[in-house]
Amino acid sequence: MPLEPKTLGVALAEPLTLHSGLCRREAPAFLRALADADQVVVACTQEKRLFTELAEQTPDASATGAVVRFVNIRETGGWSRDARSAMPKIAALLAAAHLPEPEPVPTVTYASQGRLLIVGPLDQAERAAALVGDALAVTLFSQGPGSDGGMQERRHPVIAGRIDSLTGWLGAFRLAWTRDNPIDLDLCTRCNACVRACPEQAIGLDYQIDASRCTSHRDCERACGTAGAIRFDRPAETLDAAFDLVLDLGANPLIDWHAPPQGYFRLPGGLANTEGLQTLLRLRELVGEFDKPKFFDYKQKLCAHSRNEVVGCNACVEVCSAHAITSDKARQRVVVNPNLCVGCGACTTVCPTGALGYTYPRAPDQGTKMRTLLSAYRQAGGRDAVLMLHGEEAGQALVGELGRAAQLGRAHGVPANVLPLALMHVASAGIDLWLSALAFGASQVVVLAVGDEAPQYLAALRQQMHVAQTLLRGLGYQGTHFALIEAATPARLDDALAGLRTTRQTLPSQVARFAVVAEKRTTLELVLDHLIDHAPALKSAPDGLPIALPAGAPFGAITVDKDACTLCLACVGACPAGALLDNPSAPQLRFVEKNCVQCGLCETTCPENAIALVPRLLAAPQRRQQVVLNEAPPWSCVRCGKPFGTQKAIEAMLGRLAGHSMFQGEALERLKMCSDCRVIDLYSANNEVKITDL
Known part of the structure; x- marks a missing residue:
């Protein structure tokens, strides 16, 4: 080396x-x-x-x-076939390793007393219980006898019935089920008298009656006279119980999520493999208190999810594979359950406003590491840096395997210009950090997916890359600047990295000096300013140009149908980003394009369906300026002459209410008055009625 x-x-x-x-x-x-x-x-x-x-x-x-x-410089560079030209990369990795550790983040605590629920065929459940019963308090939920049936000796509590729900997480699971079988397992002594007595063989060695085979001749009930465990007239009973851990051995998962809760383990293949034994060892260790980072930071004032119970942006709810994010329209926010959050960070990547921020590490710490890597690489003579983002567990292990394959002469290895950077999860970095890396000197940003990512994570990464690449090409930066590599083996990764050598990218002529900040939109503005200042396409268009972007981009404008718009300004109240503004002095709808996050709240709120989104980037100073989208002459009060509302809005209201029984005669005329005159006129009319009555 x-x-x-x-x-x-x-x-x-x-x-x-x-x-x-x-x-x-x-x-x-x-x-x-x-x-x-x-x-x-x-x-x-x-x-x-x-x-x-x-x-x-x-x-x-x-x-x-x-x-x-x-820091690993051996597998990531020293064992590559490019090892003799990998010194700039190794220098960069050493420089990043000298950075101070990020500030500690808040933690989430789990408390487990070791109450384990094992769900599945009784024979498998009892075998698993035998291996962990000395360390954990085990309860079995029987889902049939299995191939061998249960043991005659009942060593652990056994329950059965129809599972209605399983919710919760490590230390706080809640199982709800309905006990609807004639055999009460608490009273059953496993004497097998009912099994022998049943002519249809409807009772198995899980000691439950198969209703599809039973003809209710009651021989089993009579055979169980001593224990009294069988009663066909027993009403169904709804029960629930609390558990700390769940081991699911059933054919159908109780929690079918890509990222199940902490403390839930599923072994569809049973215990007959290495994974089963490893899972049992992990279960034995999960007694006590456990901490994990609180991976996210939520700022409701920035959230574009909803206004007035109308949903606009729903990106974080849709992308979360752990079901940790739910919508609370009444409170105009999303709710993130820190106990269910697994730290993938996908919600922060797709959030257009930065209301959800990733904290492990925070964006400024990640930006500092990127700047340090790329700066040291450049100072040591490196060129055409490719920043490869990978997961700190499976991704890092795959990179290490590729390095060992290269050392043995079986692969090329990680190229000298590819700088690996480990993340908690590859979905935690998005367009703000990717574009910042290009501004700091990277020629390309590569994200390595190893196959354990949720499908919606990969879809979100592709969509974000499509937006970022379209933006760069619109500014005149040619080439492919972003790539998602899907590789589960060293050979696949080796081939994919070799393919990067053939790509060439146009980059800004100068390296950016800004620092990534905690506010996502601020970082995006800083990087966009840098990219626009050095954009090749703007050399022939100094006044700027609009760049059309794909749907879902976090930048854009809106169009307003002036014929349909009544200037009710409901859209102004709905806009969470301050992109839509009114004018206190005149009936006007104003717009600041820089602030628009394309959440769609204005579009869904507009009662006239007069607003449409236009995803784009306006590469011109006008994107920071207020522009008038619509204006109209005001309506003047017919009593005092004070202007209020707009002519179009009042006329539209009069047209809609003219046929209503409550708005006839004087009542309709009052709609033409300002709020003050309306009250005065109504009060005067009431007094006149009273005088007439006297």
Whole structure:
């Protein structure tokens, strides 16, 4: 594995001392470095466990609070066939590894007492219970006897019936079921007298009666006279119970989600494989309190979900595979359940306003890492950087497998210009960070999907890439700047990365200096300003141009049918982004295109169906300015002459109510008055009636 200290030193702007083969044999060198530095970067993850333990056991390191970080340069660059030209990449990875850890985020706590519900055929459920019953309090929900039937000895509580619902998460599951079988399992002694007595063999070794085979001749009930467990006249009973963990061995899943709740485990194949044993080992460990990051931050004032119980943007609800996000139209917001959230971040990627933000890490921390990677790569002489975003578990493992295949001569490996960046989940980064990476000097952004992503995640990523690529091409940046690689094997990934070599991209002539901020729309404005300032297409169109974008883009304008619009301004009240404005001095509908997120609330709120969305990017200064979409002469009160409303709105109202029995004569005439005169006229008319009566 070739290493060049001079080139790598550029990453830290200081001379670099290299320890070749720093593994178990040279652990003392690591301890000496730990004693002399506040921060140590180990550029290999092979012995991460060993070096972490050594650091924890070293008194000097513990006293000074020395920080040890690990970065993988071996599989990601040093073992590629491009290894001799990979020094800029390795320098970039080292520079990013020296960044401070992000600020801690709030956590979500689960508390489990070890109450385990096992659902499935009784024989399989009892076998699973035998392996975990010493560590967990097990309850079995029988779904038939299985191939062998249950054991004669009842070691755990057994319930049965029709499952109505299973809700909750680790430490807080709730099972609701209906007990509708003539055999009460609490009273059953498993003596098998009913099994022998039944002529239709409608009773199996799960000790429940199959209603489709039973003819109700009652032989079983008579045979069970001593225990009294069988009663055909027993009414169905609705029950529920709380559990901390659920193991589902049934043929049909109780929770059929791509991302099921924490604490729910499904083994459709039973225990006859390695996955089954690993799951049982995990279950044994899930007793106590457990924390996970609170992956999201929600700002209701930015949310474009609903106004006045009218739904506009529903992107986060539709993309969530964990069913953690629900609509609350009455409160004009979405509700995110932190206990169900699995941290994929897809909701934050599709959110057009930034109302949902990702916190693990936050966007500014992610932006800083991207800038550091790309800056160090460029300073070390690297060119045509490709930023590859991958998951920190399965994605990182696949990249490592490709590196080992390259070291063995079976693959090319990760190219020298491909900079891997691990994310909690690949769906957590979207158009704001991708475009920022291009502004910081990346020629291309690649997202690696390894096959365990929800289909809606991939659809959202493709749609976001389509929007971003259309925007760039409209500005004159040629080439393919974004790619979604779907690869589950090292060979597939190797082929896909090799294909990136043939692409060439047009990029901004200068590297951006802005920093990614917490507000998504602010970041987008910063990156758009940079891309527009250096856009090749605008050299021949200095006044700017509109770029048509696909439906669903977070930028755009609206069109207003002036003949249909009555200037009721309901759209102004519905707009969550301040893109639509009124004019206090005159009947006008104004619009600021920069603020529009294309949520569609104005379109769905308009009572006249006069508004249509126009997804686009206006690459011109006018996108920040107020423009008048519609205006009309005001209506003057017929009593005092004060202007109120518009002529079109009042005339439309008069036309609609003229035939109504409640608006005839003077009542219709009052609709032509301002609110003050309407009250005065109504009060005067009432007084006249009273005087006449006297």
